[in-house]
Amino acid sequence: MYGRSCKVFCTLAGRTTHNHNLMNQDVEQSLRAERSQHRAELKHVIAMAIPMVITTSSRAFMDIADYVMITRLDIDAAQAAILPAQMIMWSYIVLGLGIVSVINTFASQCLGNKQYSACSAYAWQGVYLAALIAVIGLAIRPFLPALIHWIGHEPSVQVLEISYARVALLTPGPTLAAASLAWFFTGIHKPSVAMWSALEANVVNIIVSAVLIFGYGPFEPMGIEGAAWGTLAGVIYRTLRLTYSLLSSKINHRFHTRSMWRPCWSKTKDLLRVGLPCGCHWVSEVVVWSLFVTVLIGTTFGTVDLIATNTAWQYMRIAFMPTIGVGQALTALVGKSIGGHHPQRAIRETRIATWITIAYMGSLSVIYLFAGQYLISLFNDQPEVVALGGRIMICAAVFQLFDAIGISYNAALRGAGDTFVPSAFFVVSTWVIIIGGGWIAATLFPDLRSLGPWIAASCFIIITSLFLWWRWHSRVWMKIHLLPPDETEVSATASPAAVPST
Numbered sequence: 001m002y003g004r005s006c007k008v009f010c011t012l013a014g015r016t017t018h019n020h021n022l023m024n025q026d027v028e029q030s031l032r033a034e035r036s037q038h039r040a041e042l043k044h045v046i047a048m049a050i051p052m053v054i055t056t057s058s059r060a061f062m063d064i065a066d067y068v069m070i071t072r073l074d075i076d077a078a079q080a081a082i083l084p085a086q087m088i089m090w091s092y093i094v095l096g097l098g099i100v101s102v103i104n105t106f107a108s109q110c111l112g113n114k115q116y117s118a119c120s121a122y123a124w125q126g127v128y129l130a131a132l133i134a135v136i137g138l139a140i141r142p143f144l145p146a147l148i149h150w151i152g153h154e155p156s157v158q159v160l161e162i163s164y165a166r167v168a169l170l171t172p173g174p175t176l177a178a179a180s181l182a183w184f185f186t187g188i189h190k191p192s193v194a195m196w197s198a199l200e201a202n203v204v205n206i207i208v209s210a211v212l213i214f215g216y217g218p219f220e221p222m223g224i225e226g227a228a229w230g231t232l233a234g235v236i237y238r239t240l241r242l243t244y245s246l247l248s249s250k251i252n253h254r255f256h257t258r259s260m261w262r263p264c265w266s267k268t269k270d271l272l273r274v275g276l277p278c279g280c281h282w283v284s285e286v287v288v289w290s291l292f293v294t295v296l297i298g299t300t301f302g303t304v305d306l307i308a309t310n311t312a313w314q315y316m317r318i319a320f321m322p323t324i325g326v327g328q329a330l331t332a333l334v335g336k337s338i339g340g341h342h343p344q345r346a347i348r349e350t351r352i353a354t355w356i357t358i359a360y361m362g363s364l365s366v367i368y369l370f371a372g373q374y375l376i377s378l379f380n381d382q383p384e385v386v387a388l389g390g391r392i393m394i395c396a397a398v399f400q401l402f403d404a405i406g407i408s409y410n411a412a413l414r415g416a417g418d419t420f421v422p423s424a425f426f427v428v429s430t431w432v433i434i435i436g437g438g439w440i441a442a443t444l445f446p447d448l449r450s451l452g453p454w455i456a457a458s459c460f461i462i463i464t465s466l467f468l469w470w471r472w473h474s475r476v477w478m479k480i481h482l483l484p485p486d487e488t489e490v491s492a493t494a495s496p497a498a499v500p501s502t
Contacts, residue, residue, distance in 0.1 A: 041345070045352045048329035051191035055182065056325035057318075058198040062205050062234060064314050066227035069213050071379055078224050079380070080153070080303050081160035083310040085224075087290035088147065088161075089168035092140070094286045096133040096176040098279030099271055100126040103180055105415055106270060107187025108332040109482055112339025118267070119188055120257040123246065125268045126180025134173025141169050151294050154303060160224045167228035174232075174239040181242035186332050188255065197241040205234030274419055274482065281423035288430040292457065296438050297450045304382070305450040308389035311379045312372075316396050319364045323357045323404055327411030334415030343478055350412040350472065357404035369397035391451050399458040406465030409472040416477035425467055433460035 063086060070078045103126050107119040148161045178201075182194035209230025215221030222229070245251065252258045293313075298306040330353040337346040368375070372393025377386045413422055434457050441452030448455075471477075 041348055042352055045329070045333060045349055045356070048189065048191055048333055049326045049353065049356065051195035052186060052329040053322040053325035055191065055195045055198045056321045056328065058195075058202050062202050062231060064317065065202070065206055066209055066231065067310075067314055067379075069209060070224055070227060073213070073223060075223075077154070077156040077303075078160055079310060080298070080306045081157045082164060082224060082227070083313060084151070084153070084157075084290070084294040084298065084306075085161040085164035085168060085228075087286065087293060088144070088165050089171065091283065091286045091290050092137060092169065093133075093172045093175055094282035095279040096129060096172065097179055098277075098282035099275035100129060100176055100180045101183060101278055102271055102275040102414065102417075102419070104183040104187045104328060104331050105274065105335050105417060106267075106482065107184050108189070108335025108415065109339030109417075111188050112336035112342075113483055115483070116254055117256045117260055119184065120246070120251075120255040121260040121264055121267050122187075122271065123180055123184035123257075124261050125264060125271055126183070127177050128263055129268070129271070130173055130176030130180060133176055137169050137172045141166060144169070152299050153294070153306075157303070163223075163225045164228045167225055167232060171232050171235050174235040178235055178239040178242055181239070181246055183328075184246070185242070186328055187335065189332060189336065191329060191332075193242070193245050197238045197245070200241060201234040201238035204237045205230045208233040270482070274417055277419040277423035278414065281419075281426045284427040284430055288434050292434055292438060292453060296435070296442060296453050300442050301450050304384050305388060307380055307382075308376070308385045308392060309450055309454075311376050311385070312389050312392040312396065314379070315368065315375055315393065319361050319368075319396070319400055320403060320407065323361060323407045324411075326353055326357050326360075327407045329353070330408060330411045331415040334412050338416055339483065346412070346415070350408065353412075354405060354408040357408050358401060361400040361404040365397040365400045368393045368400075372397070388449065388451070392454050395451070395454045395458045399461040402462045402465040406461065406468050409465075409468040412472055413468065413477055417480045417482040418471070418477040421476075422468060422471060426464060429460060429464055429467075433457075433463065 067079075067082055070082055103122045106122045110116070110118040110122070144165050145162050148158050148165065151158075151161075153161065178197070182197065185191065185193040207230075209227045211217065211219055212222045212226025212229050213224075214226075246257050293306070293309055297309050330350060333349045333353075334346040337343065337349065373386050373390030375393065376389030380386070380389075410422060413419070434453075437456030437459060438453035441448065441456050445452045
């Protein structure tokens, strides 16, 4: 009896051990599968982000290249004029950019939902909006001199600002058309198309700008105006290059780009409904930063402070433009995940992208903190400019980590279609903190000079970044559904060829 009990016990113990081993194997396999999935997601984020970083950085490089060439003219007024003139131009363009930026959101969600024809339909609507905004831009060109005179910089600076801005206001049409097509390619997860078009456009800009600024060959020197013509040539080239790619046989075969060119009011309304808050946010932000640079700093404190801010701004672009590129890639990733009904994957992709941007901008923060004055001196060696610019670079070193967080979570929210509340928060906070806080700092602490307004701007970036972090983690975006239920049901059961092309 005892021996039989032992056998039974040993059998049961063996089975228990066997089952336990099977459970351990299942757990190990599950962990390995999870690690493999995370590595694949990391690789996918990086594969999407690298071309977008190059794309957005190339646009910043276009402006920086112009700025470097302008510094070779040995005219301080040109250095002071180019950034305010560019900001006047961007104050108009960004309304359209904000609207067409959500082509990335809609194209990526349609891609995840297998609505391939709809992807290209949204791109075409962006091109039509670009044409409309270009026509309106031509109508406001005659008012530029009055606006620049109202800003009130020194007369020599005003002349150059008008010269640059008059040409720059010809760029909204091709800029927005190119952006619409670039965001289409990003949304369908082909960011390399947008990247190569941007790089090629930079080559065109450098060649044309150099020839016209300095007057090579049969051309007379045009100075700062030549830089504006070079930018126009670059963006026109990019528009034509992306249009060629859009109509190519390979893209047309899957996305029906040649048959989806007709205007579609319902899709235009989609872009306006989701994109208009982004446009208003971007307009407010650019107008605020324009007032910040041109009035709060340039008019209040003078040309030296304006040059210091302009020079520091070039280095800030090196930091935030690549981060915006990662953000644009993240918007496409989150959009596709949500369109394919995988919100948890969107959360993981957002976490990965955020850590990438924090690592990048954190590294630059260290450089800006300890080598700020040296970096400023590479553009302008006036001791007063170097000292003031170095202190502004310390502000940049402080707020950049928060900026990385804010850009990442804002991009993720845009991929989910959550644009209204974040945009409303931005509009209010930019005016209250940057303009209101900057004016208070300039009035109460004039000895700080332009550093006072920059401290207020740093507070703005920190506060808005923390808000966007909270907004994403509140999971409100999970309740947003951009694609109509009837289209979702059709796409879930139909093959790509069976999806309606209208």
